[in-house]
Amino acid sequence: MGVSDTALDKLYGIGNYIDTFALGHYARVLEADSLQDGRPVAFKVMRPEHLSGDGMPQWEARAFINEADLLLRLAHNPVTVRLYDCGYVSAPGERPEGGDIISLGTNVLAFRENLYPYIARNWRPYLALEPLPRHRNLFYQMKPNANGRRRLPTEEGIDLAMQFAGFLRDAHDQRVVYLDHKLEHVYWDGRTLRVIDLNSSRLLETGTHTLDQSWRQDIHNLCVGILYPVFTGLSPLKGALMPQPAAQDEVEQRYADVDHLDFGVEPTLSASLQDLLQRGARHDLPDVRAFVTGLERAAGRLGWDLPGLHTLPALREARQYMRNGLAQLRQGQEAIRTARESLLEAVILDDINEDMEAELRRLLTQINEALNCRVIP
Numbered sequence: 001m002g003v004s005d006t007a008l009d010k011l012y013g014i015g016n017y018i019d020t021f022a023l024g025h026y027a028r029v030l031e032a033d034s035l036q037d038g039r040p041v042a043f044k045v046m047r048p049e050h051l052s053g054d055g056m057p058q059w060e061a062r063a064f065i066n067e068a069d070l071l072l073r074l075a076h077n078p079v080t081v082r083l084y085d086c087g088y089v090s091a092p093g094e095r096p097e098g099g100d101i102i103s104l105g106t107n108v109l110a111f112r113e114n115l116y117p118y119i120a121r122n123w124r125p126y127l128a129l130e131p132l133p134r135h136r137n138l139f140y141q142m143k144p145n146a147n148g149r150r151r152l153p154t155e156e157g158i159d160l161a162m163q164f165a166g167f168l169r170d171a172h173d174q175r176v177v178y179l180d181h182k183l184e185h186v187y188w189d190g191r192t193l194r195v196i197d198l199n200s201s202r203l204l205e206t207g208t209h210t211l212d213q214s215w216r217q218d219i220h221n222l223c224v225g226i227l228y229p230v231f232t233g234l235s236p237l238k239g240a241l242m243p244q245p246a247a248q249d250e251v252e253q254r255y256a257d258v259d260h261l262d263f264g265v266e267p268t269l270s271a272s273l274q275d276l277l278q279r280g281a282r283h284d285l286p287d288v289r290a291f292v293t294g295l296e297r298a299a300g301r302l303g304w305d306l307p308g309l310h311t312l313p314a315l316r317e318a319r320q321y322m323r324n325g326l327a328q329l330r331q332g333q334e335a336i337r338t339a340r341e342s343l344l345e346a347v348i349l350d351d352i353n354e355d356m357e358a359e360l361r362r363l364l365t366q367i368n369e370a371l372n373c374r375v376i377p
Contacts, residue, residue, distance in 0.1 A: 003114060005100040008089055011035055012128070014043060014096060021140050022184040025250075026050070026060050026199050028094055031131065034084070041084055041128040045096055048124065055120035063199040064125035065115060068108045070198040071127075073174055079167040081196045085128035086111045088118040096126070132187045132194055139183035141377035142233060149233030150377040154270060155322055156190060157230045158299050163193040164226065165295065168218060169288045175204045177214045180251050181225035190330045190376070200251040215287045222291070223280025224255045231273065232266040236281075259283070272298035329376055340367045 008014070015031035025047075032043035050060035064086070071083040083106055091099035102118065104110045115125070134140055142150045152160065171178055180200040187194040204214055224236045236258045261281050263274045276285075276294040285291045300309040303319025346352070347360040 003102050003104065003110065005090075005102060008091060008096060008099050008101040009035075011101055011103055012041075012043060017095070018042065018131075018134060021134065021137070021143075024184075024197070026063055030095065032128070034128065039084070040131050042131040043096075043126060043128055045089060045126040046124040048092060048094055051119070051122055051124065055122075057115050057119040061115060061119055061125055064127060065108070065112045066201070066203075067197070067199040068106075068111055068127060070176055070201050070203065071129075072106060072108060073176060073203075074167075074171060074198075077167055077170045079163055079193050079195050081132065081194060082130035083127060084130065087126060088114065088123040089126050090121070090123050092122070096124075101126075129196070132196065136187040136189050136194075137184065138186040138188055138230070138377070141188075142183060142229065151233035151266065152188070152230050152377060153322075153326055153375070154231065154273070154302060155319065155326060156188070156376075157227065158273075158295065158302065158304070159191070160186075160188055160193050160230060161222075161227055161295055162292075162299075164195070164222060165288050165292050167193070167195060168222065169292075171201075172215055172218070172288060175206070175211065177202050177204060177218045179218060179221060181218075181221040182254075183226065183229055186226060190326065212286065216283050216285065219285045219288065219291050220280050220283050221255055223277045223285070224258045224261065227277055227280075228261050231269050231277070232263065234265055236261060238262075270298055270301060272301055326376065329374075333371070333374055333376065336367060336371060340364065340371075343367070 011034070013033040013035055015033070017028060018031050019029040027044045027046050029042050029044045032041050033039070034041055046061060046064060050058050052058050068083055068086045071080060074080040075082065085103055085105055086108070087102045087104045089096045089099060089101050091097055102114065102123070104114070111125070118125075142152075151157075168178060176198075178195075178198070178201050180197060185195055185197045187196070202214075204211055228234070228236045236255065259281050261274075261277055263269055272294075276291070276298055279285050279294065280291065285294070296304070296306050296309065300306060300311050301315075303311060303315035303317075303322075305311045305316050343360050343364050347357060347364065352360075
């Protein structure tokens with residue numbers, strides 16, 4: 001199909017990098033504004049080092065086509081980040097400035113058809129995505145601090161796991177395996193899960209043996225790569241939480257040797273949840289249905305009122321009090337952060353005297369200590 005160039009700065013106002021807390025292999029991600037509709041976007045553009053000298057697309061470039069395709073296939077699921085636009089940019093630097101752009105909207109077929117011609121011209125693929133607040137990213141929230149590791153409350157962890165299971169159920173129904181399970185890809189606000197980065201995910205060909213193996217692997221990666229850190233604050237790779245590599249072969253092998261999880265660091269975690277995650281680590285959960293069955297059983301012991309479960313009224317009541325308390329804690333933390341922003345605005349004012357500055361800095365120090373000791377990441 002015919003497409004036409006236009007100047008990049010006619011379509012997008014490119015801002016600052018928003019991926020510095022967990023750099024990816026494929027791309028850089030920047031804040032941007034769509035100048036057509038005023039909508040903020042996360043502008044994800046391939047790193048220039050993935051352009052080949054022979055004008056042929058490397059697998060990193062093809063991953064952009066794959067991701068756009070899968071995002072549209074799963075767009076009906078509320079967990080999936082939204083794709084607004086895709087295309088190619090001519091700007092040569094890592095941060096795209098100046099140059100031209102080919103904007104293809106959500107026409108993935110055109111995106112695919114133009115891959116070879118534009119890579120041959122040293123243009124790079126991009127995706128314009130729904131932006132998600134960095135402070136909702138789980139890796140950003142749970143990174144270790146001076147007071148030690150952090151973890152989600154079990155109530156929120158179960159809720160997150162339920163929503164992730166729904167996302168995987170939809171994906172598996174369309175023969176899509178997510179695979180790239182790591183905290184950097186998970187956003188959580190206490191109620192709502194969002195998941196990004198499907199560039200390493202796969203659409204599988206039909207074939208029962210391959211599909212069965214892949215479903216089992218996806219559940220293993222969920223239990224090991226997402227839920228174990230969520231419930232313990234630690235990496236399954238025997239150490240503190242660190243950004244995980246994202247090249248395709250590294251994604252495939254990231255958790256290959258993890259078949260047992262250490263819960264000695266979090267002995268208070270429900271035994272039924274520990275057992276469920278251990279089964280996932282051992283590849284004993286064949287599909288999403290088996291995972292959800294085990295998760296619902298564990299949830300029932302913590303007051304969840306689910307079909308087919310007999311939950312004691314006292315547990316249901318205790319859970320409601322806990323939900324209310326957690327919501328109030330989150331509201332309180334947001335209020336403390338807002339207060340900190342006000343004090344930061346004050347401390348940078350010109351011409352304040354040393355008495356005022358000293359008092360502002362004293363308050364900011366105590367606020368930061370309170371946030372570091374918070375109950376919820």
